[in-house]
Amino acid sequence: MTKSYWIKDLSLSGLGRKKIYWAEQEMPILTSIRERFSVEKPLKNLKIGACLHITKETAVLVRTLREAGAEVYLCASNPLSTQDDVAAALVDEGFHVFGWRGMSQREYYECIGYVLSSQPNITIDDGADLVSSIHKLYYNTLADEISLIKNITGELSGREILKNIMGGSEETTTGVYRLKSLAREGKLLYPIIAVNDALSKSLFDNPIGTGQSAIDGVIRATNTLIAGKDVVVVGFGRVGSGIASRCRGLGARVTIVEVDPINALRAAMDGFRVESMLTASKHGEIFITATGNINVIRREHFQVMKDGVILANAGHFDVEICKKDLEELSKMVEKTSDHITTYVMEDGRRLHLLGDGRLVNLACAEGHPSSVMDMSFSLQALSAEYIVKNFKNLPREVIPVPREIDLLVARLKLKSMGLELEEMTEEQKRYLESWYLGT
Ligand SMILES: NC(=O)c1ccc[n+]([C@@H]2O[C@H](COP(=O)([O-])OP(=O)(O)OC[C@H]3O[C@@H](n4cnc5c(N)ncnc54)[C@H](O)[C@@H]3O)[C@@H](O)[C@H]2O)c1
Numbered sequence: 120m121t122k123s124y125w126i127k128d129l130s131l132s133g134l135g136r137k138k139i140y141w142a143e144q145e146m147p148i149l150t151s152i153r154e155r156f157s158v159e160k161p162l163k164n165l166k167i168g169a170c171l172h173i174t175k176e177t178a179v180l181v182r183t184l185r186e187a188g189a190e191v192y193l194c195a196s197n198p199l200s201t202q203d204d205v206a207a208a209l210v211d212e213g214f215h216v217f218g219w220r221g222m223s224q225r226e227y228y229e230c231i232g233y234v235l236s237s238q239p240n241i242t243i244d245d246g247a248d249l250v251s252s253i254h255k256l257y258y259n260t261l262a263d264e265i266s267l268i269k270n271i272t273g274e275l276s277g278r279e280i281l282k283n284i285m286g287g288s289e290e291t292t293t294g295v296y297r298l299k300s301l302a303r304e305g306k307l308l309y310p311i312i313a314v315n316d317a318l319s320k321s322l323f324d325n326p327i328g329t330g331q332s333a334i335d336g337v338i339r340a341t342n343t344l345i346a347g348k349d350v351v352v353v354g355f356g357r358v359g360s361g362i363a364s365r366c367r368g369l370g371a372r373v374t375i376v377e378v379d380p381i382n383a384l385r386a387a388m389d390g391f392r393v394e395s396m397l398t399a400s401k402h403g404e405i406f407i408t409a410t411g412n413i414n415v416i417r418r419e420h421f422q423v424m425k426d427g428v429i430l431a432n433a434g435h436f437d438v439e440i441c442k443k444d445l446e447e448l449s450k451m452v453e454k455t456s457d458h459i460t461t462y463v464m465e466d467g468r469r470l471h472l473l474g475d476g477r478l479v480n481l482a483c484a485e486g487h488p489s490s491v492m493d494m495s496f497s498l499q500a501l502s503a504e505y506i507v508k509n510f511k512n513l514p515r516e517v518i519p520v521p522r523e524i525d526l527l528v529a530r531l532k533l534k535s536m537g538l539e540l541e542e543m544t545e546e547q548k549r550y551l552e553s554w555y556l557g558t
Contacts, residue, residue: 123232124210127203127219135178135208142175145489147535148497148528150228151178151312155185161504163188166283170249171290172200172233172481176492183500184489191215192237194230196245198222199474200481228252228264232271235280238468241503242287242311245436247294248288248440250311254301259279276367279307286506286513288312288499292357293411293435293464298517310513312502314495317520319528324495326361328487333362333407333433340458340483341429343405346370351403353396354410355379355386360435363391374399376415394418405429408439408481418444424535426468431479436557440476458483491536498526 144151156162165287167189171177176362191208195201195218202220209216217230226375231252244250255265257277272280286309289295297317301307314320334345350371352363359375363386367373374392376399377383387393400406400420404427408415411434421444432439446452451463462470474482480490487495501524506513533540550556 121236122217123215125217125219125233126206126210127228129207130464131204132207132211135202135204135206136211137174138175138184138202138205139178139208142489142492143179146176146493146496147181148493148531149183149500151531152316152497152500153183153186154498156183156504161189161507162241165189165240165507166237167243167417167503168234168237168243168249169193169243170234171243171245172196172486173206173209173216174202174481174486175199176240176487176489178205179489179492181209182212183496184503187500187504187546189241189503190237192234192239193216194218194249195222195227197250197477197481198227199477200486200487223283224264225267227324229268229271230523235268236272236275236282238275238280239323240283240285243290243503244287244294244311245290246493247289247297249295250294251301252291253280253284254306254308258306269510272470284309285510287310288314288502288506289452289517290499291435291497292321295517296411302515302517304402307515307517309512310506310515311517312506312520313517314498314502314520317498317525317528319525319532320356320495320498320520324487324491325357326364326493328361328495329358329409329480330361330365332484332487333358333409333431334365334385335485336433336479336481336483337405337407337429337431337473340456340479341471342429343429346406348372349374349402349404351376351399351406353406353408353415353439354412355382355391356411359407359409360386360389362409362433364389366407367391374403378541386512395421400424400486404463405431405531406440407431407433409433410439411435413437413438413553414441414444416533417441417496418448421445421448421462421464424468424470427471429471430476431473431483432476433479433480437476442472442476445470445472445537446514447518450538474535494528494532497531501528529534 192215375386449462
């Protein structure tokens, strides 16, 4: 079955174009890479299959990939994160875009099917749904989503899809976990660059981008005052630590729930209260999960929460806050605004879930600020170029972004901010490399 695009409403393209322009102004590194790509055409005649949040920042990335010579097929990496006006603008520019805000699970996988039908040479994923679909097709795994994808890809086998693929890249922590699990089982079929783990991504996008935008999502959905609130952040990794410090900056009293002793200790020494989920559930007013794990807030926690609490998730999938338990405990469930579902418990307490438990920064706000995505998506563009130049020598593993690319992105960002970097003298370089010079 073929379709060159599948979006909500093409007539929204005018607004989408203005939003992309806005993002582009804040993405100087990616646009400078685009200028080079437009001359060198490193992705000439290649097809890129991308499964990303369809946002204005992603639009700047796909324009860059096209300028490099690629034909881009883009599907949504989350059913609630697509900016429909941006999707329309991209289709208007001739991109193959598949996704809209509020798509069903079935439509989500059918859209992945359309991207796979293009038989891409490079995959760019956010959460590994595209890559895991390729692997499930290849290994003939029985799964509901695979039948949906096969409805679209038809006779095309996993083997045929795989034969064109040179390599791929992964944007987020949860995707990298999934890919490493495939690699551990010896089943990963092609090399994938873990863009998420580059320092110029994970030290900025995860804590600072998500830190700001997750709170933006909570505020846009509820207009609640953060100052003075009792906020519980579940997970003090890269994302959670950013959310926690920004909540504190806005005047909240912040408690951390962690399973990792080192990260729990970091939180404690950063001055946060550290508690179990059950203890924190009894006093928290706003709960934000950022663990990448399943059912971290569940039945026994909902049972002791106060009336009127706000529940939000910043982790990749909508599994961190157990919606099934919420439903089973409720005598009534009502949509109280575009972004809020209120669960009324048997005893009358009301628990408010934001954005259906999906990434609150994308479901209830606009996702990360463009300026931080400038770094993450520059890494994506440069990783695609790296794959094309090196794919014959890359192992079928999850591989790091080459150090020189990571440093280049940081250098370019500093330059774009008008900041100076100190240079080491030759004497200093020799000193740091020497074992001989001591006291
Ligand atoms: N919203 C966004 O735009 C966005 C951006 C980047 C990453 N993410 C997602 O956010 C999630 C977290 O990413 P990260 O980079 O911070 O990962 P991370 O591995 O650095 O941190 C996760 C933390 O959660 C802790 N944890 C795991 N299970 C827990 C539990 N049951 N209770 C309490 N703590 C628990 C871990 O010990 C770890 O410290 C992932 O799903 C990632 O894909 C979302």
